[in-house]
Amino acid sequence: MKRRIAIVGAGAAGFFTAIHAASENTEVQLFEKSNKVLAKVRISGGGRCNLLHHCPYPNELIKAYPRGGKSLKKAFGQFAYQESRSWFEAKGLALKVEEDERVFPQSNSSQSVIDVLEKAAAEAQVKVILQKELKRLEVLEEGYRLHFRGDESENFDAVVLALGGQAKLKGFDFLKDLNLKIVPPVPSLFTFNVPDSPLKELQGLSVPSARVQIPGSNWKQEGPLLITHWGFSGPAVLKLSAWQARDFHEMDYKFPILINWLNRSEEEVRGALNEHLDSQPARTVANSRCFDLATRLWRALLHLAQIPGDKHNRDLSKKERNRLIEYLVRSPFQVNGKTTFKEEFVTAGGIDLQEIDLSSYQLKSYPKLFAVGEMVNVDGITGGYNFQHAWTSAYLAGKAITER
Template structure:
């Protein structure tokens, strides 16, 4: 019987193995950790955001800063609707939340882990843990895989080791080009009096841009003790991952905290001034801006004790300017604790996306973050893993 070795016991590796029920190959998963699926376990705050309810392949690809063109064919073969059906067929109920993120009904990543472990067990997949691959070579039609435990021989190999620097070096020695990795999905470090001591405050409909790179995003922003986070920031970090790295994570951003025009905010402030001239400016509550941020803003401008009647044109213009066009200096990044995503990996030009097989080495396949593919938050990175792994599984099945 032919031997298939899957290197990497993450989402892609186990989903591939879970789809090898009708397979006449002997299959082995090599995993370096003590336990499988550890990234999946902590994803989505332990709830496992396994996909997103975007069911049109062309629209789905728009969430991938790198790999969009290549994934179009992949998603035509297996997309989020297929993921939902796959898990339902394994008696794992799935729910779609209001923001289109997909989770198990149990709200526990362990549910997804148990499903994958049960399927691999049912498919009689062999697994070896705490096993590190140190070298891969190919002689004629056979792969030799040297590990810290044993030397394995395989007829085909699938590499789905995520953003492992050691594996990228091994893959390079096989002849593949590796696009240098840089972080994606990270938060911004910022020290500015406007946002100091306001950790936990969020703005649900903000607009943030990096003028230097001509990129912008809309959506929720969260102030943290180190700077800025939230979906809009994370998406911005993904789309600008490589360019931001080239700036050494030092750049300026513009924030419109409420996505309103400057003139609209200014006119609204004049109306409030006319309607409540005897009120102090600090007592106002506008645009659902929290009181803590509002007071910080007024201190920033230096007018926290003024009556509305005493507000001049310069004061009103300054307030409207900060609300709609705050400029902040970013001086570093922090890893987003719920996501560990890297931009970079195996050059996509060297992969046949109809099969996920290497164009350079017959019998060698890739899936997951080992490739130069990454997405914004919302379950999209896992969906790429499921789809790529499913396509590979078809190469090793026989007809029922």
């Protein structure tokens, strides 16, 4: 008789597990509470699906996971970028690596990724059952009983939980009887709201390399920074939101930030600025833009530093120069609230990694029960890392099921 396998959640992780768990000896059923599969894959990466990050070395890859990190070494050692990429390409999906190392389908459409996953699941004879919501999981002497909405229940030999990130701890209530340690979920990958930002009019302007830091801490990240009509966005902000997701949650998303617009040290900026201004003493400071900063930003910083733009460089006092340097390397702003990033958004938290054997994603205390994808306490920074963990965890769980 075939072993009955239930996979709950038809997202990236659930689909990929189902495909890899299917074999001659297994009957795989994939349950989804909504009426559509792979909904997040469809909207991901602005509709283009950034399905991987070009990072062939597991030791490097682990550095992109604020939750997970080193504990993912073993998992990524078995199945990571190269293996995922080869799998998709072997299924006929043409991929491209963009300048910032993010990997997308060549078609620029998430539909191509969905097509590949759906075709592979159909070939593996995975049975997809929509509008079936898991409400409770019961541990039997042999296997598990799944209780669905509407008083339906069924027994299975093995179960894979792939329900994705839960907004609240309550989302894990269906596991209550199992006494698992759950790390309370909080949002990650968000942008900063600065309601009183004096730079709102510069919305849309980006700087290629800035440093954003939280004063009085060693929390800082660097990279491109984007000025938005609500505050700040861009990779530097998103990375900081991911690494400090829990800290910012505790601070109720109210904290000061300092922006170094040049990502250079104060000494370097002082030297280069003085040399630049002294080399053209008769010019007005408004027309003496330095460091390739956009003119609009340069003038806004002069305004913040209370330096009249029509002053000649030779007339700038030492105090004025010091104030300008201060704004170039430490412009202060007050964050008050967050906005979730349209292109990517994840939950930090989930089933504690101590509960999971990360070589198979099987729960240590519950044989033949697996948890994969965003349900577990792993999340990456933006750029394809979250799907990478979905593919990795799903492949390992699927393989453990077929090898059993």
